Amino acid sequence: MNLLSVSNLNVSFRLKHQDLAALIDISFTLNRGERIAIVGESGAGKSVLGFSIVNLIGKPGHIESGSIKLENKELTTMNLRQLQEVRGKRIAMIFQDPMMTLNPVITIGDQLVETIRSHTKISYKDARNIAIEKLHHVQISSAEKRFYQYPHELSGGMRQRVIIASVLLLNPDIIIADEPTTALDVTIQAEILQLLLTICRDNGVALVLISHDLGVVSKVAERTLVMYAGRVVEEGPTLEIINDPQHPYTQGLLNALPQMTLPGQRLNQIKGNMPSLAERPTGCAFHPRCPYATPRCKQEQPGFIHSGESSVACFMVEDMLSEFADQSDQEVNE
């Protein structure tokens, strides 16, 4: 059984005059110990997807339809009390900005201990020992001292380590990391990423890494979902997606990465911007920015085409495949 299976998830933001769809028909699965990445530009709905898994989408967002199953438990219909048992204990989250994630007026130690104590009946002293052990685990120096300090006494990288320690406290099955390194400086980014990877690998924790950085993704994730305007447009093994991207949007993202081998050239970029929720284009939402767009792309939403372990939603790929099939048919006939 899959550890986590999301199927046909629709999330929308309910405003006064209209419902704005933020996620449309999202389906994916996550196995025990598997690491997947969700990539896309800002506004693609990556974070909304991450938050909706544990039903933490900020108002006025809400899950319209679809299902999110943790093993055989349906998460979308759980009440707050049931959700609280899942949050932190089975699915833990790491947020983008470590400077904003910890409560400024509560000591590091108390913020760690309260997580343990709200899920298990355990004395403060025992909880403290677990917390300090986890602080050691994420390579925080003088953990006993840090335990009694306040967040402002720690650097950004340190705080992200504390947050990683905090999500490890209850040995969760899944960690959802929403751009965990974006707010850190580059030297720290690699360290934190390595730490996260080691921890997931060593403890068999499944990871959902939300990122816009394909470089980061390629180091960590086994499988990648590419999102555009609230939909998944391409999904597959990370290596395949990076080496042989099918969807024009994925190709654009990869082309936009700086290449060490071609110095002195302008960076490629995808023309235009991600549409806002209210101005989603008809048909394939990417068509206004797509170099291969056809009239059909403006009218119809492409379905998924599966090949091997990957799938992609694009008419161009569909056409290419059917041409290829036609050709091989002809060859057979000849």
Add this chain to the structure above:
Amino acid sequence: MLVFLLRRLMQACFVMIIISVISFAIQGKLGDPVQQMVGMSASPAERAQLREELGLNDSFISQYWRFAKNVVHGDLGMSYYYKEPALDVILKKLPATLELAFCAIILVILVATPCGVIAAIRPRHLFSRFLMILSSIGLSVPVFIVAIFLVYLFSVKLNMAPSFGRGQTTEVLGLWNSGLFNKDGLSHLILPSLTLTIALMPVFVRLIRAEMMEVLQSEYIRFAWSKGLSAPRIYFLHALKNTMLPIITVGGIQAGTLIAYTILTETIFQWPGMGFLFMDAVSRVDTPLISAYLIVVGGLFVITNTLVDLIYGLVNPTVRLASHGL
């Protein structure tokens, strides 16, 4: 900590000097003290002589200097009316006012905090909307109307609480006449402290609500939810502790408003406190008493705000660090 206290003490001295200048300056503007002292019968020559003896012909600076020296020695002048040292007259009335203010503050904290929190957590709930309307009304209706309404309702119509005076008092430790320790004294406290509470509460309910709503939007609250903490823990520990930081500061400043409201409240309820005394002093042009009142109240204000800053430092860890001079 010591550096912080010393710095606060210097600020306090500076504020007190300004207050003393103001309270001294108004003495000369509130009518002629000689007129008040000798009445109509004295001849112009006698008046001039008295004027000279009282030092009223000296320059403003030297008069102020004399006044300030006396103030430092605890001498705020003689009350014209009571023929007693003005400071003694005021200090005798201080306990009554402090008790009244204390009750009001406790009531405000006990009622405004949960109301503000509920209004922030459930902004669309009927109770929250009702609370917001009520607080708008509370903000816009003047204190004396509230007081008169309370007297009409609870004393005249329902006959539930006395409408004037302080009732029976008991002496505590030989230095404090308190109304807090017997039934009669407490029943007299009800209406005046309720009036003050109603006057101060709307500001706090609205402030706590607005602050709390902002805090609830922050990332650390979302993180707390993602850790699976219980709702009461998130609302009343994680959110409220951060909400209270700005509220504490405003609370200190509101102490000034509270003092202003005690003047009105005490006058309406004939409460034998400093505010009532002050109103009497104004109508009798008892200038030494007026300036003594201003200095005592100024001192109280400075003390409360210093205390508030200390409390703020206890709640906010970042301030504590700064006080170490780091």
